[in-house]
Amino acid sequence: MYPSGGAYGGAKGCRRGAIDHYQRRWTRMAIAAALTIAVIVIPAIPGAPAPTALAHCPGGGGTTYASGGKGSITAYGITSSIGWTQGNVCSSGVSHSVTVCNTGSCGGWVQSGWRYYNGYAEPKGYCEFRAVNGTYSLTEYTISHAAHTYRFDIIPAPAGANWACKIDGAVKTSKFTIEMGFGNGTWTVAQGEAHATHVQIGTMAPSKLSFTGLNYINSAGSLIAMNPSVSTSSPYGIDKPSTTQIRMWTNAH
């Protein structure tokens, strides 16, 4: 309803009143639009700091795991699709990965997965190599926001077999088995690894982050259901819905 007569009085006053009304309305709309832009657009700017996470960070060092391992096998590789989350890592970091160790004590290993550290714009895929002689390297790659398939396996090559690390089917990095000091392993493990107490592993309960299609690779190159034994400690949880799937989460703290 538009104002008319009364205090505005007469045609001129009425016109001025209508103009004032429109001006007030446009002013309010402009302010509302500006505030909307401030509230919605600014947090969406790529690279802008994320809102402070809710979980607390009591600190403390030490590495904590939620893991599912399988031993007494001869593995020439391992593969899994791993879910994705951008959780609270406090001032530290977390990784979710699959590994082949040369033996149960892991003197040498190959590992692939994603990791997310304080300061990262988003989680990164990685390939990690620890040779039996102690030589170590880790390479991180940009990957999109989605569940990704991580796979390490032995590829026979004319110049010698190598451990090939694949993310979403593409070879990212590889090393010759002669460099690594082993060409198969007797222990495989899928794990979430928090590098400080209360860094989030998986998703926050009751949600659960899944490792699916969890298989090791035998000498014939066939995928064998890993059927791991799972374990973890507070404040983390893990379960195994099937022989090729584990799920992990962080309990409220």
Added chain:
Amino acid sequence: MRTRYLAALAVGAAIIGVLVVTAPWSRGAEATNRPATAAELEPPAGELDRLTGDLGLVLTSPDAADVDVRIAASAADAISGTQYASQVGDARSVQYLVHVEAADNAGVSVTPDELVWVVHYTGLNVASGAPMTESGRPAEPAVITQGFVLISADTGAFLLAHWTD
């Protein structure tokens, strides 16, 4: 009425101010256009061969006359330092420009003919991650002593990072 206009103007100006301040986040860093210096074109001896071997990339030093980079070495260093603050701390870094001749590994986030800053950290003392062993204890971690972070010299985008003992 004038007061309302002024108020609206002030809100608008404040928003523009915030956007200007946050704009560098969206780009990663301030962009510049200037030739790389001679020092920025001289990687430490043997490093290009090492990276080529480790990463499946063929890297060469570009000709000084041809190089006009949009992202400065200091900006690349800042981008890397922001991402890896919790890992590199106050570690020293040097930056050098490389030309990617070829990317042997199809999966790497680097394309041939690209100009890339290598931000090289040394003197690190960071424990790596480690797998859980069969006995239920973590394996012995490695110690990371140096890192190479590759940043696009054109866009400032993070390309990859390589950490070694």
